[in-house]
Amino acid sequence: MAHDWQPDFEQLVDEHQSMVFSLAARMTGDRGLAEEIAQDVFLELDRHLGRMESAAHTCYWLRRVTMSRSADALRRRRVRCMDLWIEIKEAHGASAEEKESPLGARLEQMLATLPEPQRAALVLRYQEDLTPEEIAKTLDAPLATVKSQLQRGLKLLRAKAQSHLKEFVRAKG
């Protein structure tokens, strides 16, 4: 299909590197691996640049490929939730401390302990601000499944927050 949109690769990397890296980092819990995934994703984008129809299509494509590459990487490494939590703690200890809100840092750590499908749905929902429909399209999953993963993930995260972050619970009343 012919389209007029002429993307500039360097500009696309500039524009989307933070999104791609953040998605990969939150899915894998490993900064180094996330950087590798981000590199691979952009190199794949370079190979498929001619097929990109618009800026929105490129953004959707990048999210989709990043999520799929991250899932592949996780499968390859057979990372279990607890390992991931420890890894995140080690790899992101400094950056977590830099965060203004300690609850935010804890939430990110707790998110890493969730099952992969729930984590994927929550990351796309709260990092990328996607609707459940958009998440379903990105993950190639049924809408009902995504909604249920979002609800279950959120519930699990709340439960973890309640047990681990007493001060947050107190603040909520």
Next chain:
Amino acid sequence: MQRGKDVGQEPIDEFERELRQALERRPAPPGLKRKVMAERGRLRTERIRSRTVIWQRLAASLALAAVVGGGFAWREREEERKGEEARRQVMIALRITGHALNQMKTQLAAHHRANGD
């Protein structure tokens, strides 16, 4: 986008606001773009090089095919030429033989006439 609504289409609460804040995009590592561009350059050079090698191999194969094909064509033409030459020689031989036989026949006829047959 549905900012202000949670997954159940209800207003978002403090927890979700915190979660959204916690999950803001992180800045990419400073060297990521440089690495991507360098790797892209390397891959492009590699691709060009491998494409050149493919073309070189293709050209060499075509040249070899031309030489082999030319050899076969030359051999075929040479055999044709030799066949033509052999046919021409056979025709000459037949003509000479015919001529000799005619001469013989004439001499025999003259001999018979001289003997009064």
